[in-house]
Amino acid sequence: MTTATAPPPALTPETAARRADGTLEAFRAQLDRVAGCTRPIRLSGWSGQADTRTGEIRRTFDSATQPDGTILIPCGNRRASVCPSCSYTYAGDAWQIVHSGLTGGRGVPAEVAEHPGLFVTVTAPSFGMVHTRNAGKGRPARTCHRLSGTCPHGQPVGCWRTHDDPADPLLGQALCLACYDLTGAVLWNATAARLWKRTVDLAYRRMAAQVGMPALGYTRRDGTRRVGLRDLIRISYVKVAEGQQRALIHYHAVMRLDGFDRDNPDAWPPPPAWATGKLLAACWRWAVERAREPCPSPTGAGAHDARWGEQHDEQHIAVDGGAELDGDTTMTGRRLSPQAVGNYLAKYTTKSVADGGALDRPIRKTADLFAVLPFLNPHQAAMVKTAWTLGGRRHLEALRLRANAHQYGYRGHWLTKSRRYSTTFGACRQERRDWNRTHDSAGNPRTPLDAWNRPLENDTGDEVIALGSWRFEGAGYRLAGDAQLAAMAADLARSRREAARDARDTARPS
Template structure:
């Protein structure tokens, strides 16, 4: 008989378990989550008037006496099923802020809206994929002080591993790159503060008067470029002072908002205190900035609401690993940096984080804890309070739709007592193989259903 692998033996063990069918139901309920969290405990619902037990659930009757739940990790490299669900939630969250729905009035589609991209500045020349043009053309054959060419006359394709790498690593400002990442949150705050001032000037109002008449709502997502620098995509909308229920004044249109975004970003300057080992760094946004109005009536040159929502949803599931710009887990010691499966450029950025964290003046930045993200400490997606719904509300809506909330638990005449504890996470080798198969089947079923819907409606449907 052929030798069985550990995975094969584990599959056989699971298949022979007396509660195998129930275990399959549990894994299917998690969507085939690749790294589920296992809980053990119980929940009891009683009638508050009589004390009668109306419902009791205990994991002692479950397979392996535990209940698996989704890990809810947004990164596709960690858990594809959960990242797909997170992308769907993001799509609906962003789209609701553009077209209404999910507690947002539908009239917001007629409010001024733009899609803006803010980039990091340059920290040194890097190789570029330049649409079939030469990378960094330069007259003459000048060299930097380290003996490397100041330009590059090659044509790089998108898949060329040189793209994003510095022409001269010794000339590259690695400290500036890391410090810019560490202060990206402050830069965004300075930008949004400036934006109110610049929009007020452009519409002929004082800043105080502007805040009494309108509100700027947004949802933004951070993305790593090939040069391992973060840039920000933001959907921005102008509302009246009370929020999305009220339109802004006529003088504040999409064109005024787009122009104000450009001037407000250019005006941001954040000067860090001088340090003997680092010199002085002035942080600002990059000169490459895009701000495109979104119009409800569409048009050949207009981004559609669905396309923008799908674009943001696509990038929210990407981790630093997807672009080769870091790792999806924290680094415990510097030896892990030398063995990390990243480019020399990214490895140097990680090492710079580790080194700078030893400087007392930079200790509040906690750069060592964020070395795996190259110093960037922000959330991948953030939004203003009234832009649209929340992830929590979307999850609750989905749970109610699937019948996860019983009518007994929702009865005001009942009380529910629960006690849960963490009982581990992840899969055994055989369970991981079965869960991956379930996840693939569910994904295939969604594709079939989506294709059928497209055929019936004659159009495309959104992510989720």
């Protein structure tokens, strides 16, 4: 492993304070460890170990020895606009979660690569006309809306422009905000996660009907079992939410068809031969077109159903160009590689819903709301305001629209997965901690030692007990110059990580 060495600190104003009190080198080492996190947590305290046989306690670390008497803990934010460094780590973990579910690894057997896989996209329905390119990604734009006349608010109902530039700020914005169903759009966002669950359930039931068995098995009175679909298969998935320009959520997801063994529910057996990718795709499509989830009404009177938009997409995923398409002619021939799918989904997990980071944090009070609105385009501002207003209505309390106004009312997580799909963020973090414990900064293996310099096999031995006491001292950097040093450390960490990744990729047999 090659390690780029940091250039010696320049005599710049940002280093002056640390230079003066002699903490510059130690502080730079701290920044190195948190990879230049933008807004780390500062803690003071100590950690140590107790020998259970002798009762002796030894401190192994005390923050009093550190600059300012504190240690730094990375913020862990997923958004690139908040913390480029932590979001890079987050995206890497997201990639691992998606990829290991397709190819195996991280506790998932390699055989899952043989299971049928799908890459699907589901979108929100229309809540009124918005400026559009009328074209898929990478294709030339066509005229936005070819309509003449004006709406009741005196706005033209058409837009005869062609929005060539995919970054055109008009894209996604309503032609007339007064005509646009803002309330419907916010309530749809708030219902999207439940609609997804409903759709998966419906796909199971459709598949059960197709193969002629109940979705859920049951035990008959005579003790025999009526086998159901869920006794035999599982639809495992990982899904990523994306905030579209029109301030609505849509989902990209990887689905995998697994076998299921009731006697060994944690295994990943192959699915039965009849459970093909073609069957999954057909049943999923069927479910997407029909799934309905009750959506509360803005007034409390009556209710309507949330459903998906007409645009949805299903593509087969090919692992090493393996299994055939089962003669499925209903889909385009394009097949995606696990690598590409991992990159695609990981990229989305670090995106913010609005440029400039105005919506990167929850809005807590009305004053904050009005401070945020000027940084949004009129469409986004109207969506956030609508979510805030609806959130004040008692019958909608359960939707927590105020707490989620900064994500247009969407209250799900940005990456979720079914339990069996693959590994978790928590497991990825643990693996990093274990690696750091058992390797030095140059990546060479080392044996972790306890406070008495005895080899420590793991944290939970009975001979020593870990002790410690930590106190929160603040978030972010204490000195203005520190933040600038952190930005430099983040750049350096990034180039190191990219070099390491390139080295890994070239070492991998193609």
